[in-house]
Amino acid sequence: MxxxxxxxxxxxxxxxxxxxxxxxxxxxxxxxxxxxxxxxxxxxxxxxxxxxxxxxxxxxxxxxxxxxxxxxxxxxxxxxxxxxxxxxxxxxxxxxxxxxxxxxxxxxxxxxxxxxxxxxxxxxxxxxxxxxxxxxxxxxxxxxxxxxxxxxxxxxxxxxxxxxxxxxxxxxxxxxxxxxxxxxxxxxxxxxxxxxxxxxxxxxxxxxxxxxxxxxxxxxxxxxxxxxxxxxxxxxxxxxxxxxxxxxxxxxxxxxxxxxxxxxxxxxxxxxxxxxxxxxxxxxxxxxxxxxxxxxxxxxxxxxxxxxxxxxxxxxxxxxxxxxxxxxxxxQLSPIAELCYGPPAYLWTYLRRSGMAGYFIPLSGGQDSSAVAAMVRLMCEKVCGAVKKRRETDGGDDPAYYLGGKKVTEDVAELCNQVLFTCYMASEHSSDETRQCAEGLARNVNSNHCGIFIDTVVSSILKVFKVAYGFMPSFQNSDNREIMALQNIQARIRMVLAYLFAQLALVSHKRPGGLLVLGTANVDESLVGYLTKYDCSSADINPIGSVSKRDLRQFLEIAHDKYGMTALRSVIDSTPTAELRPLVDGKVSQTDEAEIGLTYDELSVIGRLRKPGGMGPYGMFLKLITLWGDKYSVEEIEEKVRKFWWRYRVNRHKATVSTPAIHAENYSPDDHRNDHRPFLYPDFSYQFERIREKVEELKQSRN
The missing domain is CATH 3.60.110.10 (Carbon-nitrogen hydrolase)
Structure with missing residues (x-):
């Protein structure tokens, strides 16, 4: 040489x-x-x-x-x-x-x-x-x-x-x-x-x-x-x-x-x-x-x-x-911008290797399901863009340009209409606002969209229950078990219908194959169990299951501003709600953050302190004093820590059956490989006692 x-x-x-x-x-x-x-x-x-x-x-x-x-x-x-x-x-x-x-x-x-x-x-x-x-x-x-x-x-x-x-x-x-x-x-x-x-x-x-x-x-x-x-x-x-x-x-x-x-x-x-x-x-x-x-x-x-x-x-x-x-x-993209590329790319590989023909989303009009629908649309943008770019450069080919043995179109709207089916599953508790959000986004992304009412199905199942046990549960009763059961049955019926529609939707279109059901539960909901076991959080794959609500909101802003999904503005500005309780004067009476007792921004911070921060209740309390001490009293911080860990304790069992989520963050509570924890917990009484002692100590030091 x-x-x-x-x-x-x-x-x-x-x-x-x-x-x-x-x-x-x-x-x-x-x-x-x-x-x-x-x-x-x-x-x-x-x-x-x-x-x-x-x-x-x-x-x-x-x-x-x-x-x-x-x-x-x-x-x-x-x-x-x-x-x-x-x-x-x-x-x-x-x-x-x-x-x-x-x-x-x-x-x-x-x-x-x-x-x-x-x-x-x-x-x-x-x-x-x-x-x-x-x-x-x-x-x-x-x-x-x-x-x-x-x-x-x-x-x-x-x-x-x-x-x-x-x-x-x-x-x-x-x-x-x-x-x-x-x-x-x-x-x-x-x-x-x-x-x-x-x-x-x-x-x-x-x-x-x-x-x-x-x-x-x-x-x-x-x-x-x-x-x-x-x-x-x-x-x-x-x-x-x-x-x-x-x-x-x-x-x-x-x-x-x-x-x-x-x-x-x-x-x-x-x-x-x-x-x-x-x-x-x-x-x-x-x-x-x-x-x-x-x-x-x-x-x-x-x-x-x-x-x-x-x-x-x-x-x-x-x-x-x-x-x-x-x-x-x-x-090199920002972490939030990567949500516009990573999950959509994963979804395309998953779809073509699964042998299925497309995706089905129960589109509620809320931020989570809207984010998932936007990701599928961005998947189509990515695929069609790749096919067009290759044709214009060297005219080459690649197996990734094919679905079901056929080369995909360069028309984004056409591909999205082919592979994305959405459904707004309304009940008597659903609002006009969420219905309009769902319909508007479906038009934006050009999905195959329909709307149904689930009330007759709910009523039929409750009648079966009444025959067996002799009473009809009601939202007017004071027993919280009845109220929770009435909410959960709505959520679970939506899951059953989602799989039914995913299996048969293409029959009505005289097309072969079936659809994969996409989950729409974010990481914060999974962490505190703010979801019904075996509801629409149960699916084939969940693109957002390891992403926080705070990050999803920023993603929706990008999808709105950069990709022309104008219907997302009303989604972004909406208040997150499960819409499982009766409306009051035609308006939503239930909000996620009020029921959880923590805001999604607070959950995002707490989730990161738990993992990868490695903090239990006591360590989390001490850390939050330094982070939130300028806006909350030590008693308020104590209450927030207690609420989080109580919900985490009683709902951890849900993580054992949660839908596989695309692994996008290390704070994911994925029970499969990322977050190995028990699912049967004690009541954390000792940990909470130590927090209470620290609160009293801090109060005395202030005096």
Whole structure:
């Protein structure tokens, strides 16, 4: 290698892989490798565990998952002969000495070069990697691992463990797998100290609001600015079978500059980004930092794993290196703006992979169901925009442009009318205001909309109850059990009707298939149980189940201002109400916040203090004194804390059956993976006593 010209073209990719879809995943990997090779790249990086799919969960306990992953790896190694100069980095589970590891695999021109085991496992929030894998602990040490003779390879062993690859022209390639970057002792530091030119990070990093900005700015750009070198980052895209959404944003950085980034919320199954980098710039950058030179000189020299082939070739003499991106801020959205892109992108992947024909929403005219309807409309905007953009650029195609075997239209209103069915399910307690809000929004988004009355169904069920128990419950009676039962039966009937309509709506349109029911309960309602068990919160998927009311209101403002959903103004200005109690003089007599005893803004603060703040009743009370002490007395704060924890205690059981919600925030009370708690609680008497003691202490100190 000419040390004065070490230019090479590198590639990272995003794939919309699917857990256990071995053939489909293989085809997407091959497609990105072929595209990277055609563009002249000498290295192609894919996401973490991309062969089986990251989200296999307990399927990693099954030997089938390992075997099929290795069968696909064997095919990929053979296929790599078609890209002889391309170093391919992929990911799969690997068993070594009886233990299962999460690994990156490097291969080139028909040979498996190295299996690198992950050295730091993710176990926070929704991650559970140590449930299936063990971490590799021997730094820069590897062993010859025998390959399974039942799976065809043209070699009998492969290096396994931790190490560095080095090409014939002395370009060094190292590995840092997902969680290792997030650790305070990031792997990239010791890789840089060993003179690694290209650090490859295949990740499985899901989306939560605002996470991507931190990932790109603080971690990827921050790390490459600190240690120097080329940093390749590859991430999954879409829904791979669970409630998390992978937001892509695969990137290429060098010495603190962002050179390329794949769009965060695009819908295509595959995408490749390339950049021409000069590896000599790594040496210059590192040479300028004397402290790093001293640290590197103290390290033991690591013997690299050599492979045939040059990295610095294929770039024409007059080709310039890729310039740093100057519009980084334009690529990075605010957390609320991400609600306009993340959930809609998830909904499209979920819909086309489910084999269903569309979505059904019980549209109440309130803020929550309106937000969900707006997200489906934005899903259609995204899909139609992608199809049109592709036609106008290169005329290419992608599986993401198809639903039910047919390519989607470029007309947003037409697509929304095809895939979104809404229904206003009125009762005698419903107001004209919510009906008008629902009808107006349905016209805005162009959904298939209808309106019905549920009173006859409610009356019939109550008559059955009267036959069995001899009395008719009434809102005029003082027993709260009767009042709650009358509200709950309305809510549950709406759920039953929603599923009936979802199953049969397309029959009336003489179309095949069925509809998925979307849930419309926000995270605050779920947290305090302000919903009926098995009502319209019960659905197939809930786009807003981990989003607070406060954030949803801001989302509705954006949908109104930016996307022309003018009917949302009356929704935004409305007072949240369940409309399950009788009207008074034709007006709503019931409001959510009055019944809960807390405002939604207060619930948003409290929810974050509970998780990820990690506060119980007493700690929450102390914290709220500092946050709310200027507007509430300590007695009022005490009462709010008591109300929250009382509701949380008696309603936690509802979380055990809550509809899977798109995971958008870490404060989600999702009982499945994110928020493991009991569902049968004591009365918190001791905690409340300690709060009362603190209140008295503070009152005395004031006196």
């Amino acid at each position: 000419d040390q004065w010209d070490r230019r090479c073209r590198v590639a990272t990719c995003t794939v919309n892989n699917w857990a256990l879809d071995f053939r489909g995943n293989y085809e997407r990997i091959v497609k990105t490798c072929s595209e990277a090779y055609a563009l002249g790249a000498r290295i192609r990086l894919g996401p973490e565990l991309e062969i089986p799919g990251y989200g296999c969960a307990d399927h990693f306990f099954e030997l089938d998952t390992e075997r099929h992953s290795w069968e696909m790896l064997s095919k990929l190694v053979e296929k790599s002969k078609e890209w002889p100069e391309l170093l391919v980095i992929t990911g799969l589970p690997t068993r070594f000495r009886g233990l299962l590891y999460n690994c990156a695999a490097a291969l080139k021109n028909g040979k498996l070069l190295f299996i690198r085991a992950k050295m730091g496992l993710a176990d926070d929030n929704v991650y559970r990697e140590s449930r299936w894998f063990v971490k590799w602990t021997e730094t820069f040490k590897h062993y010859e691992m025998p390959l399974n003779s039942q799976i065809h390879f043209e070699q009998s062993t492969v290096p396994f463990g931790d190490g560095i690859l080095e090409s014939s022209d002395n370009a060094r390639v190292g590995f840092e797998i997902c969680e290792e970057l997030w650790s305070s002792r990031s792997t990239n530091i010791r890789l840089a100290e060993q003179g690694v030119d290209i650090i490859c990070n295949g990740s499985g990093s899901h989306h939560i609001l605002g996470k991507s900005n931190y990932r790109i700015n603080q971690l990827i750009l921050g790390s490459s600015a600190k240690v120097g070198g080329v940093y390749l980052y590859a991430n999954h895209r879409g829904c791979d079978g669970d409630r998390v959404y992978y937001d892509g944003a695969s990137s290429i950085a060098q010495n603190g500059d962002l050179l390329a980034q794949i769009h965060q919320f695009d819908i295509e199954d595959t995408c490749v980004a390339t950049a021409i980098v000069d590896l000599s710039e790594n040496s210059v950058f590192r040479q300028m930092k004397s402290s790093d030179r001293a640290n590197a000189s103290d390290q033991k020299t690591v013997v690299p794993i050599r492979f045939d082939g040059n990295m610095a070739e294929g770039v024409k003499f007059n080709e310039k290196c890729t310039e740093r991106m100057t519009n980084v801020e334009d690529l």
